[in-house]
Amino acid sequence: MATRERRSDAVANRDRIVEAARAELSESNGAAADLKLHRVAKAADVGQGTLYRHFPTREHLLAEVYRFELTQLVDAVAPLLAEHPPLEALTGWLARLVEYARVKRGVMAAIEASAWQDLYADHHHRLDQALELLLDRGKAAGEIRAEVDAADVILLLGALSRVPEAEWDTRVPKIVTVIVDGLRRR
Template sequence: MPGRERRSDAVANRVRIVEAARAELSESNGAAGELKLHRVAKAAGVGQGTLYRHFPTREHLLAEVYRAELDQLVATVVPLLAEHSPLDALARWLDRLVEYARVKRGVMAAIEVPAWQDLYSGQHHRLDEALATLLDRGRTAGEIRAGVDAADVILLLGALSRVPEAEWDERAPRIVAVIVDGLRA
């Protein structure tokens, strides 16, 4: 029924399913096509029926994994800024973004284009805002060069989409380090 509250065990099951799917994607280096739903259900401690009640298709589950990854990525901005200098916070956030990008690549490959476009168009502004916050804080502290905005950094991060999976672990962190060095004031 619309507006009805979910039971706490149903909410917990949903969270465990998403966490298990995320773990499976990590083990397969983001290869969403290799995501086995029966393994996700087993790892989450639920039956396949429970998994399918929450996520009727693989696409639904992958979309939720993407949303959860984005939520976690955006939520790390404030704690990072509280614990680190702005430039260090940005570097740590970008390292986390590399893992997000790996999951995103797998999700993009597994979700049909119209569904991916809907999912991305409704969420991408949150990523832009998080990055803008980090850059603004760094400029204010004199650690990040003036004249660079979130769109510039996102364009630079687009290089990650061209990294072959076999070279990801070596190249992705190096690309991020070059970007951070280029952002220094």
Template sequence: MAERERRADAVANRDRIVAAARAELSESNGDADDLKLHRVAKAAGVGQGTLYRHFPTREHLLAEVYRAELTQLVDTVAPLLAEHSPLEALTRWLHRLIEYARVKRGVMAAIEVPAWRDLYDGQHHRLDEALETLLDRGKAVGEVRDGVDAADVILLLGALSRIPGAEWNARAPRIVAVIVDGLRRPA
């Protein structure tokens, strides 16, 4: 029983560390260089030793933040479709994707290229599948234009990577609005 409690405590510590790192990244506008591990440990309510036991390097922590962010983004598809029309669900999901993109941008800047490539290659299909589900539902009810697939939208979303950090909050939602307008089935 004590072993299970310790494991549950370790999982809770790990989750708090990832959440604290995510919050720090968000506050720093996705700038992973501003991510201070001692602040993450303090915000998570753990010692630095606990942080380093779970995440031996900044890269390990950032990779886990990215994975967690992607999982949260993918996991929002079903609830959004259950509560909203397909186009509204897609729109809300794309706005949630703005936060994912901010985190991804910070992680990409901080992790060496080979490590980033490995991380991205192992995960990107999940994003494609989530987006394809939203698009297919929208097409099925006539809200989303035919002939558009996830790859098309992801190419358009690449514009987010070109937004200067200082302009992110103003421009990212406008870009998403333009993309959604382009996805609407013509009258």
């Protein structure tokens, strides 16, 4: 039983560390270089040894934040579709994607290229599938153009990577609105 308690404590510690890192990244607008591990440990209420036992490097922690954010984004699709018409669900999901993109930008810059490629290859198909589901529901409801697919939308969303951080809050909502308007069935 003691082993089981330690395991649950270890899981809880890991979860708190990831959440603290997410909060730190949000405060720094995704600037992973500004992520201070001692502040993450303090915010998670764990010692630095515990943090490093779970995440030996900053890159390991950032990769886990990326995985967590991606899972949250993918898991948001079903509830959005259950609560909203398809185009509204897609719009809400794209708003979440924008926040994810802000975090991802900082994470991408901080993770070694080879590690990033592995992380991307292992998880990005889930994002594509989530977007396809939203688009398929919108097409079935007659709200979204039939000829559009997830690859088209992802290419359009690539514009987000060019938005300077200082202009993010004003430009990105406009860009997302233009994308959604372009997806509407005419």
